[in-house]
Amino acid sequence: MEGSVPGVSLRREGCAASAADSLALTLLCSEEQGQGLALARAGAHGPSVLLSPSWAWCNSLSSLFQVVHAHKPHFMALHCQEFGGKNYEASMSHVDKFVKELLSSDAMKDYNRARVYLDENYKSQEHFTALGSFYFLHESLKNIYQFDFKAKKYKKVTGKEIYSDTLESTPMLEKEKFPQDYFPECKWSRKGFIRTRWCITDCAFDLVNIHLFHDASNLIAWETSPSVYSGIRHKALGYVLDRIIDQRFEKVSYFVFGDFNFRLDAKAVVETLCAKATMQTIRAADTNEVVKLIFRESDNDRKVMLQLEKKLFDYFNQDVFRDNNGTALLEFDRELSVFKDRLYELDISFPPSYPYSEDSSQGRQYMNTRCPAWCDRILMSHSAKELILKSENDEKIVIYDHIGPNVCMGDHKVIKLNILVFYFLFFSLGMRMYALGSINFLRCLGAPSPIRPPHFV
Numbered sequence: 001m002e003g004s005v006p007g008v009s010l011r012r013e014g015c016a017a018s019a020a021d022s023l024a025l026t027l028l029c030s031e032e033q034g035q036g037l038a039l040a041r042a043g044a045h046g047p048s049v050l051l052s053p054s055w056a057w058c059n060s061l062s063s064l065f066q067v068v069h070a071h072k073p074h075f076m077a078l079h080c081q082e083f084g085g086k087n088y089e090a091s092m093s094h095v096d097k098f099v100k101e102l103l104s105s106d107a108m109k110d111y112n113r114a115r116v117y118l119d120e121n122y123k124s125q126e127h128f129t130a131l132g133s134f135y136f137l138h139e140s141l142k143n144i145y146q147f148d149f150k151a152k153k154y155k156k157v158t159g160k161e162i163y164s165d166t167l168e169s170t171p172m173l174e175k176e177k178f179p180q181d182y183f184p185e186c187k188w189s190r191k192g193f194i195r196t197r198w199c200i201t202d203c204a205f206d207l208v209n210i211h212l213f214h215d216a217s218n219l220i221a222w223e224t225s226p227s228v229y230s231g232i233r234h235k236a237l238g239y240v241l242d243r244i245i246d247q248r249f250e251k252v253s254y255f256v257f258g259d260f261n262f263r264l265d266a267k268a269v270v271e272t273l274c275a276k277a278t279m280q281t282i283r284a285a286d287t288n289e290v291v292k293l294i295f296r297e298s299d300n301d302r303k304v305m306l307q308l309e310k311k312l313f314d315y316f317n318q319d320v321f322r323d324n325n326g327t328a329l330l331e332f333d334r335e336l337s338v339f340k341d342r343l344y345e346l347d348i349s350f351p352p353s354y355p356y357s358e359d360s361s362q363g364r365q366y367m368n369t370r371c372p373a374w375c376d377r378i379l380m381s382h383s384a385k386e387l388i389l390k391s392e393n394d395e396k397i398v399i400y401d402h403i404g405p406n407v408c409m410g411d412h413k414v415i416k417l418n419i420l421v422f423y424f425l426f427f428s429l430g431m432r433m434y435a436l437g438s439i440n441f442l443r444c445l446g447a448p449s450p451i452r453p454p455h456f457v
Contacts, residue, residue, distance in 0.1 A: 063404055074137070075198075076137075080131060081130065096120075099116055108136060112139040113158060114161070115172070117132065117170065118162070118163070118167075120165055130190045131194050132209075137157060146172055147199070155172075172196065173195060174194070177190070177191070195244060204252040207257075208244060208254060211258055211259050212258075212261045212262075218311065218313050219293070219310055221267075227265070233261060240256070253383040255379070256380070260375060260377050264372075270306065273306065274305050277295040277297055277298065279295050293307070303316070312368060321366060326352050329352070343380070343382075344379065346378075350401050352375075354374075354376065354412050356411050358411055359408065364405065378400070
């Protein structure tokens with residue numbers, strides 16, 4: 001089905017393309033503060049806001065276009081989680097409009113090939129992941145191939161195509177939703193992954209868009225070290241890694257990035273932050289269940305240091321999470337250590353990426369819902385690591401950091417990894433859409449491993 005955006009092919013089952021507007025971006029934003037129509041136009045220097053209140057959207061979109069303008073990447077990947085927000089039925093039409101406007105924006109005019117994969121079929125509970133993967137190829141790149149997992153051959157990438165609704169029948173990717181028994185607490189989990197494989201100048205690599213399980217309760221997370229939720233994420237991530245290196249296909253280097261929901265070891269963090277405090281336990285009158293923990297200083301008029309509930313983590317001094325980029329707490333970031341033989345991550349030198357305040361005037365403030373943590377990560381196989389770190393001037397070409405430290409972009413901060421290899425700048429921008437039309441994080445990442453693909457068509 002042909003859409004109204006020139007050169008864009010829309011391939012979807014039972015879903016008509018919405019007409020494009022004259023503006024480069026048109027999104028309906030629904031926020032707790034109210035509702036409004038957010039309009040932004042992409043210009044030479046990024047989008048300028050015509051109508052508000054979609055400040056989170058505009059801030060993040062501006063960052064996206066700034067990165068494109070500054071680095072002029074040859075290959076750009078955009079990974080999304082919770083695409084369309086929680087109210088899927090009401091928001092999916094606006095998601096379609098966003099996709100088409102992004103593809104036709106002036107900032108992306110030099111990207112003459114694109115592939116977009118949107119899991120929009122929210123009515124299929126057994127398959128729906130709310131994941132979206134975008135890939136943009138610069139016109140200067142020649143002979144780009146994508147792997148067909150069914151035919152087991154690489155196919156040359158031409159034109160712009162959008163696939164949505166039923167991704168299970170799309171041979172150019174692998175998509176899986178984690179089994180319900182992985183996270184029985186959640187009646188309808190959307191967690192899962194999407195995998196694509198690419199070949200650029202004889203370099204083959206996998207890109208995996210992933211969304212792992214969250215901590216449903218701070219109180220339960222605090223009970224054991226490591227927490228029961230850490231074990232659930234461990235199981236799910238191990239499953240993904242086993243799938244992408246199994247015997248069905250040739251092994252290539254891979255990059256896994258998205259919302260891992262990695263959390264600090266809650267029990268160890270509380271014991272450290274409240275080492276000299278006394279704990280008060282509050283129980284529900286009817287069930288005797290613990291509903292709140294209050295930690296008070298032993299002296300100093302028994303000042304409250306920390307209040308802990310199912311969805312409350314209210315620590316009296318947030319500076320501990322920001323001072324020196326929170327590096328004092330990295331010792332409690334332990335979930336990835338289980339996979340040290342399979343995954344590599346560059347050193348973290350930025351503050352915890354979640355949960356930032358969604359108040360537009362509080363760009364540096366954390367919400368008091370969860371213990372701040374580095375949820376959003378860019379991980380890679382060791383073969384990919386060897387490639388990106390082999391330059392003599394590694395410190396000049398590899399940057400793993402966050403952007404917009406003082407700007408509110410929603411509850412997830414922007415994390416980026418810029419890498420220049422073989423004169424190619426390959427980065428990824430990850431996006432989380434929460435509610436209607438808010439982007440919560442962007443990620444930039446590096447380059448593939450040189451492995452000759454066996455079959456082309």
